[in-house]
Amino acid sequence: MSTTQSFADEAATSPNTPIVLLEEVGKSYGNVHALRGVSLSVRQGEITCVLGDNGAGKSTLIKIVAGLHDYTSGRMSVNGEERHFSSPRESLDSGIATVYQDLALAPLMSVWRNFFLGNELTKGPFKQLDVAAMKRIAQEELTKMGISIPNLEQPVGKLSGGQKQCVAIARAIHFGAKVLILDEPTAALGVNQSGVVLKYIVKARDAGIGVIFITHNPHHAYLVGNHFVVLKLGRVALDTHRADITLEQLTTEMAGGSELEALSHELRDLAPGAQDENPAGEKE
Amino acid sequence: MASTITSPATADDRVAARSVGARLLSRPEIGSLVGAAVILVFFLIAAPPFRDINNTGTILYGAALIGVMAVPVALLMIGGEFDLSAGVAVTTSGLTAGIFAYQLSLNVWAGILLALVVSVAVGAFNGWLLMRTGLPSFLVTLGTFFILQGVNLAVTRLTSGAVASNSISDMDGFGAAKAVFASEFKLGGITIKIIIVWWILFVAIAAWVLLKTQIGNWIFAVGGDAAAARAVGVPVKKVKIGLFMTVGFFAWFTGMQLLFVQNGVVQSGEGVGKEFLYIIAAVVGGCLLTGGYGSVVGGAVGALIFGMVQLGVVYAGWNADWFKAFLGVMLLLATIVNLVVRSKAEAR
Numbered sequence: 308m309s310t311t312q313s314f315a316d317e318a319a320t321s322p323n324t325p326i327v328l329l330e331e332v333g334k335s336y337g338n339v340h341a342l343r344g345v346s347l348s349v350r351q352g353e354i355t356c357v358l359g360d361n362g363a364g365k366s367t368l369i370k371i372v373a374g375l376h377d378y379t380s381g382r383m384s385v386n387g388e389e390r391h392f393s394s395p396r397e398s399l400d401s402g403i404a405t406v407y408q409d410l411a412l413a414p415l416m417s418v419w420r421n422f423f424l425g426n427e428l429t430k431g432p433f434k435q436l437d438v439a440a441m442k443r444i445a446q447e448e449l450t451k452m453g454i455s456i457p458n459l460e461q462p463v464g465k466l467s468g469g470q471k472q473c474v475a476i477a478r479a480i481h482f483g484a485k486v487l488i489l490d491e492p493t494a495a496l497g498v499n500q501s502g503v504v505l506k507y508i509v510k511a512r513d514a515g516i517g518v519i520f521i522t523h524n525p526h527h528a529y530l531v532g533n534h535f536v537v538l539k540l541g542r543v544a545l546d547t548h549r550a551d552i553t554l555e556q557l558t559t560e561m562a563g564g565s566e567l568e569a570l571s572h573e574l575r576d577l578a579p580g581a582q583d584e585n586p587a588g589e590k591e
Numbered sequence: 592m593a594s595t596i597t598s599p600a601t602a603d604d605r606v607a608a609r610s611v612g613a614r615l616l617s618r619p620e621i622g623s624l625v626g627a628a629v630i631l632v633f634f635l636i637a638a639p640p641f642r643d644i645n646n647t648g649t650i651l652y653g654a655a656l657i658g659v660m661a662v663p664v665a666l667l668m669i670g671g672e673f674d675l676s677a678g679v680a681v682t683t684s685g686l687t688a689g690i691f692a693y694q695l696s697l698n699v700w701a702g703i704l705l706a707l708v709v710s711v712a713v714g715a716f717n718g719w720l721l722m723r724t725g726l727p728s729f730l731v732t733l734g735t736f737f738i739l740q741g742v743n744l745a746v747t748r749l750t751s752g753a754v755a756s757n758s759i760s761d762m763d764g765f766g767a768a769k770a771v772f773a774s775e776f777k778l779g780g781i782t783i784k785i786i787i788v789w790w791i792l793f794v795a796i797a798a799w800v801l802l803k804t805q806i807g808n809w810i811f812a813v814g815g816d817a818a819a820a821r822a823v824g825v826p827v828k829k830v831k832i833g834l835f836m837t838v839g840f841f842a843w844f845t846g847m848q849l850l851f852v853q854n855g856v857v858q859s860g861e862g863v864g865k866e867f868l869y870i871i872a873a874v875v876g877g878c879l880l881t882g883g884y885g886s887v888v889g890g891a892v893g894a895l896i897f898g899m900v901q902l903g904v905v906y907a908g909w910n911a912d913w914f915k916a917f918l919g920v921m922l923l924l925a926t927i928v929n930l931v932v933r934s935k936a937e938a939r
Contacts, residue, residue, distance in 0.1 A: 411822040414815060
């Protein structure tokens with residue numbers, strides 16, 4: 308990729324202390340250890356991809372950073388300071404914004420109301436909503452991101468999946484996110500729309516935001532990522548920089564690596580001729 | 592989508608500007624307004640006394656009795672919850688004020704204040720229990736409904752030995768309180784009960800709060816998608832508990848009206864079934880039962896429809912027994928009209 312050089316430049320200029328640093332973080336629900344000894348660092352202007360199969364602990368990981376759950380072991384620091392978030396509000400106030408798979412947009416509410424939800428602009432002694440300003444800013448921010456939504460009064464539920472993702476990302480960036488967590492933003496999208504969303508992710512990175520990109524699509528991850536962390540059964544199975552891995556390796560690692568090889572042998576034994584159709588193990 | 596990235600134009604020519612008509616039709620209360628107009632015309636033709644301007648005050652009074660409570664019930668429904676205890680909570684409020692003031696021989700206003708505290712506390716309890724347990728509001732408030740109903744009857748029986756509270760009409764402060772909650776005045780020959788004025792005021796304030804303030808935005812959000820609202824930092828629990836407390840506040844107000852309009856006596860069995868009338872008004876007014884969508888003004892129009900039908904049936908000379916049947920038909924028609932109008936407006 309032609310952008311590899313710029314990745315390296317950014318890595319050189321970015322500050323040494325990561326914005327968010329997880330050290331040996333674990334989370335147990337009773338006797339179930341959903342996450343064990345996970346370390347992760349998020350730096351300004353970098354995209355850290357977290358990959359893993361269903362149940363690998365990706366959701367638990369982002370819920371900890373997003374403030375929905377507290378961790379039970381290890382240490383999480385934000386801007387060098389140890390933190391335990393007790394609500395999403397605290398996480399947001401520390402500059403961490405999360406765009407969830409299920410979007411965190413209220414479907415029946417208009418685009419501008421969703422854009423400013425939780426951060427409404429008010430004016431006057433009665434704290435009346437400044438509707439005109441909110442519509443104007445929402446339109447400007449969306450246009451800046453290259454999203455065209457002609458009618459901001461439209462309920463969000465009527466937008467396409469890609470548009471919704473973009474509204475959510477644009478919103479997070481506008482409200483000063485330093486770290487953006489994207490939970491499988493491309494999982495439910497078609498090829499074109501995924502492309503649009505990936506472009507916004509790159510735009511967010513270029514704006515100096517540290518991005519945690521959760522996905523189980525290694526192709527999407529490799530297109531934009533600087534750093535890759537593969538989770539397996541709640542543990543880190545792979546933690547590597549872009550320079551040290553190829554797409555093929557990442558795909559194999561993601562698909563289960565040696566386990567996949569074993570499975571492929573097993574399948575070959577079971578049904579000769581029908582094996583190896585889909586070595587990437589793609590489900591979407 | 593691809594073309595929209597390369598040309599970040601401010602306008603998209605694929606979408607034509609929506610006509611004023613289509614925009615009007617997409618308002619949640621439009622179905623109820625159409626329904627109200629149809630019913631008005633119907634009874635103007637079918638019931639001669641309906642045309643008498645002097646009866647307008649009576650019709651509005653009937654509407655206001657439901658309408659005041661329809662305001663918080665509509666807000667609560669938009670916030671995604673129900674309150675089945677709203678009907679008997681009104682009675683609880685009236686009884687609390689009456690019994691407390693009578694038993695301790697206090698100024699009426701002391702009873703009024705205590706009733707306010709109790710009513711808001713009942714609302715807060717509903718909201719707190721709901722948030723604490725995660726049970727559906729239908730179940731939680733059904734429980735409160737029976738509790739309040741039982742307490743109303745039992746406490747009244749214990750204190751007065753009858754099914755109604757003792758009259759407080761000769762006690763200090765009664766006159767002033769009656770003037771606030773249950774007086775009336777003449778306006779151009781029409782007798783206007785003060786609750787109608789209060790009703791209009793409440794609707795105006797609540798509509799403003801819902802559409803033009805941060806709290807209003809949050810109410811839509813917690814009803815539309817509570818998880819999404821929480822994730823962007825909306826205090827979902829506080830908003831929902833606040834909504835239940837608002838229902839409590841309005842139950843207090845309506846309870847005071849009930850107490851002072853009946854010369855300081857409240858029947859302990861009253862209020863059962865009223866909760867459904869409030870819900871009907873809100874639903875007819877375009878509130879979605881599932882939350883996230885609706886209008887306070889619509890709820891007021893729903894209450895107006897209720898008032899018109901209630902008296903229209905009588906004025907038309909029909910047996911009043913038919914009223915409930917008529918109401919049920921209205922509810923179904925209104926919800927279907929809402930559905931059709933909304934889908935048509937969205938298709939434009």
